Amino acid sequence: MSTPTFDKTQSPLIFDLGQDGRANRYVDAGKPLEAFLPKDLLRDDLPLPDNTELDVVRHFTKLSQRTFGIDLGFYPLGSCTMKYNPRVNDAMAAKREFAQLHPYAPDDLAQGALQVMYELERSLASLFGMAAFSLNPSAGAHAELSALLIAKKYFRDKGETKRDKVIVPDTAHGTNPASAAMCGFKVISIPSDERGRVSVAEIEKVLGPDTAVCMMTNPNTLGLFEDHIHEIAAAVHDAGGLMYYDGANANAIMGNVRPGDMGFDLMHLNTHKTFTIPHGGGGAGHGPVGVAAHLVDYLPTPVVRAVECHPELAEGPSAPSDRMKFTLDFDRPKSIGPMRSFWSNFAHAVRALAYIYANGAEGLKRVSELAVLNANYIRVKVAEFLDTPYPEICRHEFVASAQELKKETGVKALDIAKALLDHGMMAPTMYFPLLVPECLMIEPTETESKETLDVFIGVLREIVEKAKTNPAEVMAAPVTTVVGRVDETRAARQPDLRWVRA
């Protein structure tokens, strides 16, 4: 194998390290495979490198040092809710009795796991005003798909098979139309009004006997609360359609207003956003799907069923769930079926429940209030030097636009984002939602202090000022990172998606 490079800006691939004969001894040596299976069923070659544990530890430690996470600094990535991930959550999930529990463990020997799922499900149902949740889907988009499959099956059972349209505002996450397409629905995109919201009139224009579902995010991706939501819901319901709540922005509403009370029939949560499950570099997520009473039978399987069985525990300090016995219920004839191999991303259910325990109802209310406070504080300060196209009270996030700055200086939203990286901060979400040109979508979350926000505001101000005096310097950013701007065109035109032995 080739000699590794020690240039600090380059990190050799694991495949260019190692030597034959450097294996670690984690397990006993096995017999030759031919002792067990005919040779024609066996592979000839297993071309993986053998590395010592030290070399592997150094390799991945170095890779971690070339990766930016919340633990390193401010992460104002809009729509992603990058709040602090409490370590107690991980410690609870790592308990042997959870981590080593097999999914086919009999119900009576897995009561603790089922109780975790039950308590989480009940807490979410109350917090968001839904009749029930299923913890089955693996992430937000997966839960959206589940919800639309529920809608499809519901209308099929009612004989309303002509309902094949899904209404999606232009501010919606890309997963909304993509999920709709995976259920065979046709997507109708509707424009936002000058207030950045969906108007009842726009919705009414497209409603009809073919309306299946209207998918809304509230607050929407501009960070604005859809204040006519109950009228929109009433109009959709009058047309016989269902209302779907995209819960990506749920961090803005806890203990304040509930999707169920807004008129939504279906919803999902990204508990890996709102409930402090670490994003892990892009998953695993956790996407509970919630429904109103008329859709409970359609939830994906399995669901946790609880029966009161220990009334004697009613006295004393025990929680109501301690008096119950739990089973996984697969026998649900109307269900859309399972969405994944096993029951849930259970380790994440543990984390989410630990977080709810850390807060309680009052604490979660406070979480949303402070998330909204932080976003508005940055918004009013940023408005002093960048265009904020919707200058009114926002929720947990807001959008700024570099359109004017670009006209004036040539410096784009992308350049501002890259310049922030040089200051040890993550960039905001860029170029989304699509209706705001040169968009920067900023979500600070509630776990950041005023001091951190002030530093961010100061850095952003400095970058905008620099754009006016020395735009080339901003356009050259980042310069302090391990690599500069990456050639994305080359990556797409000459795809190199894996190592190949030289």
Place this chain on the structure above:
Amino acid sequence: MYTPHTDADIRAMLEAIGVGSLEELLKVPEAIALKAELDVVPALAEYHIARRFEHFASKNAAVDYASFLGAGAYRHYAPPAIAALAMRGEFLTAYTPYQAEVSQGYLQAIYEWQTYICLLTGMDISNASVYDGATALAEGAIMALNANGRKKVLVSRAIDPNYRAVLKTYCDGLDVEVDELAVLADGTTDMTALESAVESKAYAAVALQSPNFFGAVERLSPGALAAARASETVPIAVVTEAISLGALATPGSWGAEIVVGEAQSFGVALAYGGPYAGFIATTKDHMRRIPGRLVGKSVDNDGRTAYVLTLQAREQHIRRERATSNICTNQAHCALIATIYLALMGKTGLRDVAALNLARSRELATAVSSIDGIDLRFDAPFFNEIVVDVHAPAAAVLAALRERKILGGIDLGRFYPEYATCILMNATELTTSSEIASLAAALGEIVRVHANV
């Protein structure tokens, strides 16, 4: 609450915003204002949280039982170095690596994962992961459906029932039909039936699992492969026990064009079913149909090697309703764990683990099949799972084993009514000879009782 705000902070910030109170910031129309009393678990200080979860943990006694449970989730040794590395905050608290310049480490790790999956499956291309093995099968089928525009898929009945159920959930949404191929007496898929079924040119794909749900090693027969190719039916291989990839001929070598599967066996905790890591690998021909994230190697503005998310024109945030899939968040952290596992094990370790699984499961097969009244249901070559026919209701036998603190396996009647007297048993490198001996002794007693009833 993990919030840093002092009262003075809040006052100063409200003043800067120009509102009088937090309530004013979060005002909603009266018609939808929260009126219900919220019923969520109570707020606890951290040490009380730890006690509460200690209480939950104490009610999962299954972890103290001898276990022969497999069926898509496997117990394997995971070196502690995996957690020490994967739980580093830089990895754990990063988002999807949109900003490549500050995500080079994670991007490189995913590029290494993609490479490992290609090397193990014999494919050209792998994506950055999907939710799990079952959704990988559904997404793989959608790739084939998009490739040839047909509206049916064909799957072996020896594919994990959960995977087939998930495929059906997805296919119901797409108005796609799923047909099944029968299992032969030896526990493998009926290749003759496959050959004639694909002739209709109605199927977008034909899927086969190896080792299959019963543990048997499968591959397309040369005749079946020829028939699939002649009818432009895409062969999909499903791998639920990834350790087998360290031993068995690659699915690519017997003609699979899409390989989907589950990488849980590579160091990912059982965790009562998740999170795990699904993978999808394929040939260059299907590159632009693959769902989800892909990491590519490129250069930066100084010509230095640099990694970046690429071919994003396939994805939902660009293509919206015309995307190859709706997937956004995947299973990056589980894929990272699997990558570290493979780096630590290397070819020597992975081969040893595979050999130990083959050895232990043969020891198990010998022990149980030597009991009077018990035999192996199938005789095809197997990897680390076997189907044991106890000639008595499997559920009752398993219940009796549970009383002896043994989880004897899966009651196959749960999924296959025709195998209601059969138990699916798994042995891995963690299975000990004394556990096997205890199981065999207990089984012997239990079937004697059943035989005498």
